[in-house]
Amino acid sequence: MLEHAMVVLQPYSLLTILIGTIAGVAIGGMPGLTATMAVGLLVPFTYTMDPALGLMLLGGIYCGAMYGGSIPAILLNTPGTPAAVATAIEGFPMSQKGKAGLALKVSVVASFVGGFFSVIILLLFAPLLARQALNFGPPETFLLALMGLAGIISIADENSSLIKALIAGLLGMVIAIVGTDDMSGSLRYTMGYIELIDGIDFMPALIGLFSMIQMLELAGMRKKHEIDVSALHKKQRNDPLPKGIFKYIAVGAGTGTVIGVLPGEGATIAAFISYNVSKRISKVKELFGKGNPEGIAAAEAGNNGCVGGSLVPTLTLGIPGNSVAAALMGAFIIHGMIPGPDLFNEYADRTYPFIMSMFIANGVFLIVGLTIAPYLARIALIPPAILVPVVSAFAVLGSYALNNAVFDVFLMIAFAGFGLILKKLGFSLEALILGLILGPIAEGGFSQGMIIGKGSPWIFFESNIAKIMWVLIILLLVPPLYSYWKNTAMVKAPSLDDQD
Amino acid sequence: MLKKSIIAGLVLSVAMAAPAMAGSYPSKAITVIVPSKAGGSTDRTARMITETMKTQNKGFEFVIKDIPGSGGQKGFEAINRARPDGYTIGLVFTPQLVAHIVSKRARYTLDSFRILGNVAQDPGIVAVPKDSKIMNLADLAKMAKAKPLTVAVNGIGSDDFLAAKSFEAKAGVTFNLLPTKGSTEQKAGILGGHFDAAFMNLSQMIAQHKAGDARIIAILAADRDENMSEMPTSKEQGYEVYMTATRGMVAPAKIDKAILDQLEAMVVKAVNDPDFKAKAKKGNIYLAPMNGADYLSYLKGLQADTQAVYDKAPW
Numbered sequence: 001m002l003e004h005a006m007v008v009l010q011p012y013s014l015l016t017i018l019i020g021t022i023a024g025v026a027i028g029g030m031p032g033l034t035a036t037m038a039v040g041l042l043v044p045f046t047y048t049m050d051p052a053l054g055l056m057l058l059g060g061i062y063c064g065a066m067y068g069g070s071i072p073a074i075l076l077n078t079p080g081t082p083a084a085v086a087t088a089i090e091g092f093p094m095s096q097k098g099k100a101g102l103a104l105k106v107s108v109v110a111s112f113v114g115g116f117f118s119v120i121i122l123l124l125f126a127p128l129l130a131r132q133a134l135n136f137g138p139p140e141t142f143l144l145a146l147m148g149l150a151g152i153i154s155i156a157d158e159n160s161s162l163i164k165a166l167i168a169g170l171l172g173m174v175i176a177i178v179g180t181d182d183m184s185g186s187l188r189y190t191m192g193y194i195e196l197i198d199g200i201d202f203m204p205a206l207i208g209l210f211s212m213i214q215m216l217e218l219a220g221m222r223k224k225h226e227i228d229v230s231a232l233h234k235k236q237r238n239d240p241l242p243k244g245i246f247k248y249i250a251v252g253a254g255t256g257t258v259i260g261v262l263p264g265e266g267a268t269i270a271a272f273i274s275y276n277v278s279k280r281i282s283k284v285k286e287l288f289g290k291g292n293p294e295g296i297a298a299a300e301a302g303n304n305g306c307v308g309g310s311l312v313p314t315l316t317l318g319i320p321g322n323s324v325a326a327a328l329m330g331a332f333i334i335h336g337m338i339p340g341p342d343l344f345n346e347y348a349d350r351t352y353p354f355i356m357s358m359f360i361a362n363g364v365f366l367i368v369g370l371t372i373a374p375y376l377a378r379i380a381l382i383p384p385a386i387l388v389p390v391v392s393a394f395a396v397l398g399s400y401a402l403n404n405a406v407f408d409v410f411l412m413i414a415f416a417g418f419g420l421i422l423k424k425l426g427f428s429l430e431a432l433i434l435g436l437i438l439g440p441i442a443e444g445g446f447s448q449g450m451i452i453g454k455g456s457p458w459i460f461f462e463s464n465i466a467k468i469m470w471v472l473i474i475l476l477l478v479p480p481l482y483s484y485w486k487n488t489a490m491v492k493a494p495s496l497d498d499q500d
Numbered sequence: 501m502l503k504k505s506i507i508a509g510l511v512l513s514v515a516m517a518a519p520a521m522a523g524s525y526p527s528k529a530i531t532v533i534v535p536s537k538a539g540g541s542t543d544r545t546a547r548m549i550t551e552t553m554k555t556q557n558k559g560f561e562f563v564i565k566d567i568p569g570s571g572g573q574k575g576f577e578a579i580n581r582a583r584p585d586g587y588t589i590g591l592v593f594t595p596q597l598v599a600h601i602v603s604k605r606a607r608y609t610l611d612s613f614r615i616l617g618n619v620a621q622d623p624g625i626v627a628v629p630k631d632s633k634i635m636n637l638a639d640l641a642k643m644a645k646a647k648p649l650t651v652a653v654n655g656i657g658s659d660d661f662l663a664a665k666s667f668e669a670k671a672g673v674t675f676n677l678l679p680t681k682g683s684t685e686q687k688a689g690i691l692g693g694h695f696d697a698a699f700m701n702l703s704q705m706i707a708q709h710k711a712g713d714a715r716i717i718a719i720l721a722a723d724r725d726e727n728m729s730e731m732p733t734s735k736e737q738g739y740e741v742y743m744t745a746t747r748g749m750v751a752p753a754k755i756d757k758a759i760l761d762q763l764e765a766m767v768v769k770a771v772n773d774p775d776f777k778a779k780a781k782k783g784n785i786y787l788a789p790m791n792g793a794d795y796l797s798y799l800k801g802l803q804a805d806t807q808a809v810y811d812k813a814p815w
Contacts, residue, residue, distance in 0.1 A: 326684065339707060451678045
C-alpha cells in the first residue's frame, strides 16, 4: 500500500491530479460540458501517457466536475449537471439573500466529505460491495427510480401547489416518451426526425430550463434584483458552517455511495433522494426551498458520493456504475487493463495509485473551493448586461457540443420558451426535469421487470431489497402527503365556519 | 546561365505541376465520422487505425468526429451526406448498418458508400450466469423447450437480437426475449443471475468469463476464435447460428476513383501493420482484415439474412 501511496505523492502525479481536478471543476461549472464528454474525449489521449498518470488525470476530472456543477447552480440558478438541480433549489435563494459565500462553502465541504468517504469505501470494500450490488435487478431499478420521483413531493410541499408539481413531473415523463421504445424497437412520436430516435436528451432540456430561463428572467427584469452586498464583503469569509450540518452531509455521503454502487444513472437520483431524506429529518422543514444549507449539504454529499461508488462495480466486475465510469473504463481497457480481479493483482501498481489519487483530487477541490468561494460569490454581482450574453452564448455552445448537433440547440431554445411559460404559471421546472430523467429509468426497470416476471407484477415485491425499498418509498411519501392534507383541511375548515 | 534557367524552369514546372497530380491529396486533414460515443471501443478502433494510417502515409492527418446515438444511424447518414471530395470518410459497423436499411429507417443504402475494407470484429457469444445448469447450446435449447427462458439482448434489431432470433428458428424454441439498453445492463443481469442467458459479444464478457463471474457457452461462429481457442463454436455444437459485429471503413459513394483506391490501400496496409496489431490486441480489439470487395459482399449477404429475419418478425 505504501509504495502505491508514494506513486501518488510524486511531483508529476500531484501536478497531473491538480490539473485534472481544476479542469474538472471548470468543466462541471460550464453549462453543456459534462464529465462524461471530457473523460470520453481525453481517453484516446491518455494512450500515449503513462497509464497511472493518465488515469489520475481522468479521476481528477471526474471528482472535480461533480463538485463544479454546484457552483453555477448556487450563484446563478444554472446547474451545470442534472445532479446539481437539488443544490440550486436551496443554493440560489441563499445567493439572493447575499449568502452565496456560505452556500459555496457548505457545498464544497459536503462535496469533499461525500467524495472522500466514497473513495474510502471503494478502496476498502469494493469486491464485497460489488457482489451485493449484483442482487439489484431491473425490478429494484424501477423502485429506485420511484424513490427518486418521490422527490417531486418534496419539491412541492413548500412551493405549496402539489398538484402543479405532480403535473410538471408527469409532463417530464410524457416528454421522455418520445424516442425508441426499447421493448419493441418501434419509434414513438419521432415524426420522422432522426434526431429524436434516441429520445429527448436531458442536457439541452436542463440548459434550456435553467440556464436560459434564468438569463431570460434576468434580462426581463425592470429593476436589478437587490442583493445584500454588505454581507458579501466582510464577515462572509469567516462565516462558520451551520451547526449540525454534518448530520446532513453524512446522510448524503452514505446515500450517494450506496446508490453510486448500483448500476444506472446514479448521481441525479442520489442527490434528490439525499435532499428528500434530509428534508424529512430536518427540524426546520419549512426553510427548505427558501435557502436551507442543509439541503445543499445533503445533495452535494450525495452526488459526490456517487464518484467512488460508481467505480466499485466498474473496477471489480467491469460493469460501469454510470456514464462517466463507462468512459473511464475505456481508459483502463486502452492500456490493456481489463476490469476484474486482474486490476487488483497484476495491475495493482496502477489501480491503487488511481484510487488513492482521488483522495488528493477531493482535497484539491476542497482547497480551491474554499479559497475562491469569496471571489466566486461576486459573480452574483456581475451586471446582467454582461452576464446574460456570456451565459447565453455558453448555453448555445454547450447544447451544440453535446452531440455536435444543431438540433439540440433548437431543443434547448424550445425548452427555454416552453419552460418560461410553465414557470410563470407556477409549475415546478425541477419536477419536470426529474420526470424527464427518471421517467425512462422507471420505464426500463418496469418493462424489464414485467418480462422477467413473465407478466406478473409480483416481481416488484419479491426480493428483500424490494420490500425494504417499498417501506422507504412509503416513508418518503406518506408524511408530506399527510401534512399537505392536514394543511388543506385546515384552510378549508374556517371557510365552512364562515358560512354558518 | 542557360543551364541555370533550364534548371529553374524545370523546378518551376515540377512545382506547378505538382498540385495537379495525385500528390496534392490531401491538402488538409481528413474527417473520420465515427457513429459512436467518444471513448467506446468503436471510437478506439477508429483512433488506432487512423493513427497507424497517419504514421504510414506522410502528409495525411485525420480528425475523428464522433456522432453517437440511434444505433449508429445518425453517423451513417452523415457519411452518406458528406461531400465526396475525399476529406470525409467514416467508420461503419454491422449489423446495424444493414439493419437500418432493412427496417426502412435509413435514407441510405449500401450503394451510398464505397467500401474501403473491414478492420475489426467482435464475435457473438452466448453467456449464462456462473451457477447456471446450462452448459452448452443443447442445454439451452432443451431448457427453453421446458419453460420460457429470459434471454437478454442489446436492443431490438441489434446483432444480439438477430442472433437470438436465428437460434430460436434453428432450435425450434421461443425465448422470453428481454431487450436491454446496452451491454452494461446485460452484464449486470447475467452476473447477478437475473437473466437465464444473454446473447452478447466476446469482448464484453471475456474478462468476466475468465474471472469466473459468468460463463460463456458458445461462440457464434464457424471457426474457433484465436482469442478464446478453447471455446467450442456454435457450429461444433450443431447449431449454424453465426453472428459477428464488424467494424469497417467506408467513403461516400461519389468519391474520386483514384482517391478511393489510395484510401483502400492505406486501410489494408494499416490493418496488417504489426504495431497496430499489437496495440489492438492489448486494447481488446479483435482484428478481421477484409479488403473492400470482400467486405462489400459480406455486407450484401448480411443484408439478405437480416431481411429474412425482418420479414418473419418486423420490429
